Amino acid sequence: MRLRILQLLVLGLLVVAWYVLTAPGLIPPFYFEQDNRAAFFFGEPQKVFWVIVEWFATGEIFIHLAVTLLETALGFAIGSALGLGIGLWLALSPTASAVMDPYIKGFNSMPRVVLAPIFAVWFGLGIWSKVALGVTLVFFVVFFNVYQGVREVSPNLIANARMLGASPRQLLRSIYLPSAMSWVFASLHNAVGLAFVGAVVGEYLGSARGVGYLILQAEGTFDINTVFAGILVLTAFALLLDAAVGSVERRLMTWQPRTSETEKV
Amino acid sequence: MSIDGAPALALADITCRFASRDERSHAYIAVANASLTIGRGEFVSVVGPTGCGKSTLLNVAAGLLEPSSGTVEVFGERLMAADGVNRRAGYMFQADALMPWRTGIGNVVAGLEFRGVPSAQAVAQGEEWLRRVGLAGFGDRYPHQMSGGMRKRLALAQTLILSPDILLMDEPFSALDVQTRQLMENELLALWAEDRKSVLFITHDLEEAIALSDRVVVLSAGPGTRPIGDFKVDLPRPRDVSEIRMTPAFLDLHREIWGVMKEEVLKAYARQKVA
Numbered sequence: 001m002r003l004r005i006l007q008l009l010v011l012g013l014l015v016v017a018w019y020v021l022t023a024p025g026l027i028p029p030f031y032f033e034q035d036n037r038a039a040f041f042f043g044e045p046q047k048v049f050w051v052i053v054e055w056f057a058t059g060e061i062f063i064h065l066a067v068t069l070l071e072t073a074l075g076f077a078i079g080s081a082l083g084l085g086i087g088l089w090l091a092l093s094p095t096a097s098a099v100m101d102p103y104i105k106g107f108n109s110m111p112r113v114v115l116a117p118i119f120a121v122w123f124g125l126g127i128w129s130k131v132a133l134g135v136t137l138v139f140f141v142v143f144f145n146v147y148q149g150v151r152e153v154s155p156n157l158i159a160n161a162r163m164l165g166a167s168p169r170q171l172l173r174s175i176y177l178p179s180a181m182s183w184v185f186a187s188l189h190n191a192v193g194l195a196f197v198g199a200v201v202g203e204y205l206g207s208a209r210g211v212g213y214l215i216l217q218a219e220g221t222f223d224i225n226t227v228f229a230g231i232l233v234l235t236a237f238a239l240l241l242d243a244a245v246g247s248v249e250r251r252l253m254t255w256q257p258r259t260s261e262t263e264k265v
Numbered sequence: 266m267s268i269d270g271a272p273a274l275a276l277a278d279i280t281c282r283f284a285s286r287d288e289r290s291h292a293y294i295a296v297a298n299a300s301l302t303i304g305r306g307e308f309v310s311v312v313g314p315t316g317c318g319k320s321t322l323l324n325v326a327a328g329l330l331e332p333s334s335g336t337v338e339v340f341g342e343r344l345m346a347a348d349g350v351n352r353r354a355g356y357m358f359q360a361d362a363l364m365p366w367r368t369g370i371g372n373v374v375a376g377l378e379f380r381g382v383p384s385a386q387a388v389a390q391g392e393e394w395l396r397r398v399g400l401a402g403f404g405d406r407y408p409h410q411m412s413g414g415m416r417k418r419l420a421l422a423q424t425l426i427l428s429p430d431i432l433l434m435d436e437p438f439s440a441l442d443v444q445t446r447q448l449m450e451n452e453l454l455a456l457w458a459e460d461r462k463s464v465l466f467i468t469h470d471l472e473e474a475i476a477l478s479d480r481v482v483v484l485s486a487g488p489g490t491r492p493i494g495d496f497k498v499d500l501p502r503p504r505d506v507s508e509i510r511m512t513p514a515f516l517d518l519h520r521e522i523w524g525v526m527k528e529e530v531l532k533a534y535a536r537q538k539v540a
Contacts, residue, residue: 065307156361156362157362158361159356161364162329162349163356164423165376165379166375170379172376174364175364175377232420255407255409256365
């Protein structure tokens with residue numbers, strides 16, 4: 001409880017500092033020559049707040065949020081499915097894995113955000129170019145975790161299942177898949193976050209709807225308050241998504257003695 | 266299906282050569298020309314110094330490992346690597362081999378599930394086996410919520426529920442404390458006495474071997490492990506493993522077998538020290 005109060009206090013201090021430093025005429029300008037310049041570059045918290053209130057009051061934001069969240073969800077779902085499938089395939093087939101290794105490494109090292117313009121050309125300015133970007137980001141996180149998960153299955157566990165009469169198919173379903181899934185869940189926070197990044201960056205680079213689009217529009221008219229409002233809404237929803245993932249994870253991973261962490265990508 | 270009168274398990278002239286990683290020329294011979302026969306309903310223990318290839322021999326019997334040469338016959342039928350594992354055998358591993366993502370009951374019924382037994386029937390049978398190994402009411406716990414002894418019981422139930430004709434055990438109780446271990450040994454004997462499976466029990470503990478078995482086979486120190494002694498244990502059954510250790514007959518046997526084993530243990534020790 002005390003922690004929460006301190007956390008809110010930090011937020012309050014930040015907002016107050018923001019207000020004091022940007023409100024025109026409140027304190028003498030010490031960096032910019034004119035009074036209203038700070039507000040022009042950094043926005044003003046009360047105006048940002050009213051922009052957000054108005055978005056929700058008029059319902060204008062909902063369509064944009066829905067689009068962004070849909071892109072996130074699709075990017076996450078498709079990227080995870082591909083990562084899971086290809087991860088399982090390569091982990092269980094040493095030859096394919098050896099052949100594909102340099103390509104996987106190459107694609108992973110590539111700064112994949114540069115693909116966004118290409119996706120816009122291929123898939124248009126609708127949601128699919130954003131989904132595609134999200135997929136390329138999510139895929140590798142899930143892929144590497146699945147690959148690792150399958151490789152790290154204890155040989156004992158496999159031998160035991162075989163002795164209990166598991167066919168190769170049953171081995172895949174009862175041993176490899178659950179083992180891989182535990183690694184996937186460990187990377188879920190990362191994957192969802194990256195799908196969100198893919199959606200917003202995609203929108204920002206060219207779109208007709210979405211929170212990223214709102215930000216882009218506002219930037220075009222130097223409406224810095226709206227830009228900040230968009231950023232705050234995105235941050236809030238990223239936190240909500242993360243909390244949702246956390247609760248799903250807790251429910252699905254009851255069998256694990258502790259949550260394992262993988263490195264951040 | 267089986268040939269009349271054939272032993273449950275017959276390993277003949279088994280050799281296992283492992284290619285070493287760095288140098289092709291220096292293949293490691295874990296087991297050399299080893300032969301071992303387990304009669305029907307016989308409880309045979311194999312003892313030997315650490316690292317002598319006991320587990321290798323067991324994996325060969327299970328069909329998990331193909332020997333470089335030699336044959337394995339199960340009830341008179343040749344075990345071929347191409348056909349997969351030894352279908353008539355159950356295997357209890359030294360290390361934990363339970364599925365951590367399944368509950369107790371989920372682990373016990375895994376084998377039935379793989380064989381396509383309807384779920385309701387499998388669970389009913391599973392509950393029965395949980396009760397028999399003393400885990401009634403623990404079916405909804407995950408392995409990590411159980412103690413080492415409970416996990417061993419669970420593994421035992423998981424193996425025995427399939428009623429395998431041959432039971433292969435690889436130092437199954439070595440990780441347990443002495444008290445739990447003796448309890449588990451007694452329970453194993455009680456379960457075994459119900460239907461007398463053929464058992465191949467691997468251990469490095471001679472006392473455990475004598476207390477449990479009808480026959481004790483001593484392996485030489487590796488590399489090139491092979492049986493060097495075969496002792497019949499005609500102590501009366503049913504036995505209590507903690508009491509039988511005190512009887513003169515047990516002590517005589519122990520002395521006799523240890524006389525053979527000691528030299529091998531020292532050899533293995535000396536070799537380990539060099540390495």
